Amino acid sequence: MSATTPAAPQRNRKSLLHKLSRVGIVATTAAVLGTTAIATAPLASAAPAYSASNVTAAVKGSSVTVSANVRSSETVNASMIGICARTASGSNIDFAFDSGQLTKSGRTVSKTKTLAKGTYSYWPCVKVGNQWSDVGAKQTFRVTGIELGDATKNSASAPNTNGGTTGTAMPVGDQPGxxxxxxxxxxxxxxxxxxxxxxxxxxxxxxxxxxxxxxxxxxxxxxxxxxxxxxxxxxxxxxxxxxxxxxxxxxxxxxxxxxxxxxxxxxxxxxxxxxxxxxxxxxxxxxxxxxxxxxxxxxxxxxxxxxxxxxxxxxxxxxxxxxxxxxxxxxxxxxxxxxxxxxxxxxxxxxxxxxxxxxxxxxxxxxxxxxxxxxxxxxxxxxxxxxxxxxxxxx
Structure with a gap:
């Protein structure tokens, strides 16, 4: 007890001394018997480790298909298995999730959704119990607009045909000349x-x-x-x-x-x-x-x-x-x-x-x-x- 700690009431001080003396007795006895005095509670098991492979994003016009094989170091029951995604400003646009067992052999997820033009970040993610886990590094994909054969251009009035035979994405960067x-x-x-x-x-x-x-x-x-x-x-x-x-x-x-x-x-x-x-x-x-x-x-x-x-x-x-x-x-x-x-x-x-x-x-x-x-x-x-x-x- 430090010198700056206020004195406890007398009965508390006696109780504390009694506890300390009992600890000393137990420690001494343990030393004599050659045993180690440690907590007897079991050690907590390590959390599962998650990994992913074949993480891809395929963009066609405004349609984006993301895929990944997600694995766990031990079998777990996950309420959410899939691809998390965000807009450039940080808004949540997660793809639809699967649920079920996640094992060492992995589970392949593949989801598609339609997005407005822009740059997005995405990564595999898993939710087990109340705990979310991001899996692997974040990657990006870019939606540039409609492709040949797509039905619309973000407008109910747009026709079903497309004349951009040279490609429809906006060209970015210098060109020869x-x-x-x-x-x-x-x-x-x-x-x-x-x-x-x-x-x-x-x-x-x-x-x-x-x-x-x-x-x-x-x-x-x-x-x-x-x-x-x-x-x-x-x-x-x-x-x-x-x-x-x-x-x-x-x-x-x-x-x-x-x-x-x-x-x-x-x-x-x-x-x-x-x-x-x-x-x-x-x-x-x-x-x-x-x-x-x-x-x-x-x-x-x-x-x-x-x-x-x-x-x-x-x-x-x-x-x-x-x-x-x-x-x-x-x-x-x-x-x-x-x-x-x-x-x-x-x-x-x-x-x-x-x-x-x-x-x-x-x-x-x-x-x-x-x-x-x-x-x-x-x-x-x-x-x-x-x-x-x-x-x-x-x-």
């Missing part, structure tokens, strides 16, 4: 109508508050939303006037200033009479004489066209193409603009290779979606953008 400077597949989060650009404010802006080319619609960024990894331009009328939008991707937080480049977008649209796309490269100077490249352009009920306007005489088109494809399927449209050519590419096929009247001044990319005449006020629907990328020319 091109340096990637912008890429967005809308995995930063959802944005409701009225909240755009929201979490995309460093990557996107939009025309807002003035009349479109045909003077019958009004650019309104509030009709833009993001859901399930897709940007939606929700074309509609408000107070009897069509509302349209023109999203503008920004490189390093600003738009414009790029001379030559590669611009790709994966998209589709509902067939909406009176509305069109005129997605274009437009001179930073606003001097139309320096050129204009449109791809794709056309009424949403018709074919997609492409145009390269004549330098110095932009009211005329020096190059054009009819893709003979409609907006209602998913497609990938690409402009490759170099010092010597303008190429318009649809789903990997070069539709126009123009080597004259090639713009030589900085331009910026605008996904200009507007009226084409005067739509009936009852018409409404979506133009959907799965991803967009921009590259600088890097020969």
């Amino acid at each position: 091109w340096k990637q400077v912008f890429a967005d597949d809308f995995t930063a989060g959802d944005v409701a109508q009225g909240g755009f650009p929201g979490v995309y404010k460093n990557k996107w802006m939009s025309y807002d508050g003035f009349a479109d080319t045909y003077r019958t619609g009004t650019y309104n960024q509030d009709i833009i939303s993001v859901s399930g990894g897709v940007m939606d331009i929700n074309l509609q009328s408000m107070n009897g006037r069509p509302q349209v939008a023109a999203p503008v991707p920004m490189v390093a937080g600003k738009w414009g200033g790029q001379k030559y480049g590669k611009f790709s977008v994966r998209f589709r649209a509902d067939a909406l009479p009176g509305y069109k796309t005129a997605w274009l490269l437009w001179p930073d100077s606003d001097n139309w004489n320096q050129g204009e490249i449109d791809w794709p352009e056309g009424d949403l009920t018709g074919n997609m066209w492409g145009f390269n306007h004549c330098i110095g005489n932009p009211s005329q088109n020096c190059g054009w193409t009819d893709s003979k494809k409609t907006f209602t399927d998913w497609h990938i449209a690409t402009v490759e603009w170099t010092p010597s050519a303008v190429k318009l590419i649809m789903d990997g096929q070069v539709m126009l290779n123009q080597t004259t009247d090639v713009p030589q001044n900085p331009m910026h990319w605008v996904l200009q979606t507007e009226t084409n005449g005067k739509p009936n006020t009852s018409v409404s629907g979506k133009v959907q953008i799965d991803w967009a990328t921009i590259y600088t020319y890097n020969p």
Whole structure:
């Protein structure tokens, strides 16, 4: 007992001394008999050790199948055997679990679920009694969007076909002759109508508050939303006037200033009479004489066209193409603009290779979606953008 410990009541001190003396007697007796004085309770058995092999994640579009063989060093009854998973922000999206005996020979689990675009972590996990055990290192998989043959693109209005013959995942990284400077597949989060650009404010802006080319619609960024990894331009009328939008991707937080480049977008649209796309490269100077490249352009009920306007005489088109494809399927449209050519590419096929009247001044990319005449006020629907990328020319 330390000097700072308060004195116990006398009866407690006597009781304590009595106990100590008895312990001393027992210890002395044990030493004389050559035995060891230890606790007689049995030692606790070691906890089972869990391991896993063949841990995989197979991603096809938005469908993910995870598999693993999970083993235990001794037979246990587990209430949960399977794959734990989390979103990039830490939300729980565990796959469905099995239950039952887990043995040395292991148990193979394989589960499938549909997930939004994004990056996820996953690992085998086991619950025995009230104790969860993580098994092995965490791994990651990435969901990038729909694949060829998938039925939908996170939208009830999406068709059953897909035109992205070059592959549908957003390309990430530089390509021969091109340096990637912008890429967005809308995995930063959802944005409701009225909240755009929201979490995309460093990557996107939009025309807002003035009349479109045909003077019958009004650019309104509030009709833009993001859901399930897709940007939606929700074309509609408000107070009897069509509302349209023109999203503008920004490189390093600003738009414009790029001379030559590669611009790709994966998209589709509902067939909406009176509305069109005129997605274009437009001179930073606003001097139309320096050129204009449109791809794709056309009424949403018709074919997609492409145009390269004549330098110095932009009211005329020096190059054009009819893709003979409609907006209602998913497609990938690409402009490759170099010092010597303008190429318009649809789903990997070069539709126009123009080597004259090639713009030589900085331009910026605008996904200009507007009226084409005067739509009936009852018409409404979506133009959907799965991803967009921009590259600088890097020969």
